[in-house]
Amino acid sequence: AQSVAQPEDQVNVAEGNPLTVKCTYSVSGNPYLFWYVQYPNRGLQFLLKYITGDNLVKGSYGFEAEFNKSQTSFHLKKPSALVSDSALYFCAVRDPFSGGYNKLIFGAGTRLAVHP
Amino acid sequence: AAGVIQSPRHLIKEKRETATLKCYPIPRHDTVYWYQQGPGQDPQFLISFYEKMQSDKGSIPDRFSAQQFSDYHSELNMSSLELGDSALYFCASSPRTSGGASTDTQYFGPGTRLTVL
Numbered sequence: 580a581q582s583v584a585q586p587e588d589q590v591n592v593a594e595g596n597p598l599t600v601k602c603t604y605s606v607s608g609n610p611y612l613f614w615y616v617q618y619p620n621r622g623l624q625f626l627l628k629y630i631t632g633d634n635l636v637k638g639s640y641g642f643e644a645e646f647n648k649s650q651t652s653f654h655l656k657k658p659s660a661l662v663s664d665s666a667l668y669f670c671a672v673r674d675p676f677s678g679g680y681n682k683l684i685f686g687a688g689t690r691l692a693v694h695p
Numbered sequence: 696a697a698g699v700i701q702s703p704r705h706l707i708k709e710k711r712e713t714a715t716l717k718c719y720p721i722p723r724h725d726t727v728y729w730y731q732q733g734p735g736q737d738p739q740f741l742i743s744f745y746e747k748m749q750s751d752k753g754s755i756p757d758r759f760s761a762q763q764f765s766d767y768h769s770e771l772n773m774s775s776l777e778l779g780d781s782a783l784y785f786c787a788s789s790p791r792t793s794g795g796a797s798t799d800t801q802y803f804g805p806g807t808r809l810t811v812l
Contacts, residue, residue: 613800613801615803621805621806622699622785622803622804622805622806623785623787623803624803625800625801625803628800669737669738682728682740682743682751682753683728683730683738683740683801684740685737685738685739686737687736687737688737
């Protein structure tokens, strides 16, 4: 069964420092991977996705993510964190080969707190 | 840029009542998805529609039904509401690309917060 794991409930980073939010996945075929961010009382905002090609994907607001097939990971990164990046981050996967290809399977979410 | 519109944004109902949530996708998006996010939980897929036909079904209770209309907007109908139905309900939409539905990005609306008392 397809699944996504975000091993950290919360990540604390000082403003200006690099940040990493971890995500690992388990799917039967080649995964399609997504990152979304959720601000309080707001919907999910799309950040970036990996479908195929270059393992380093660049997205919105200076975020990027690296797909690592051998480690089945898709960690979200940003070189220099901003206080405004503080939010809830969700990793999601789509496995087109296991049926139900429309749905996104989300991880539990990681709360990012960036301190001034 | 236009986003997904959901109405109402907040809804309070009593147990055993019914509720209807509406979703208006981004213009030229033909696929609509519904998700339920309980307190402190990740979003769970309920159901999706493509070109007015149900395309996929997740963990949607039999008390819930949904449809997509000719203008591509969608409605989620919820009957015999239970306390456990209290959640944030998201609608998302995506365009149909040449890569197929699996590669499409889903763009989410702000959600409808349903509280069942």
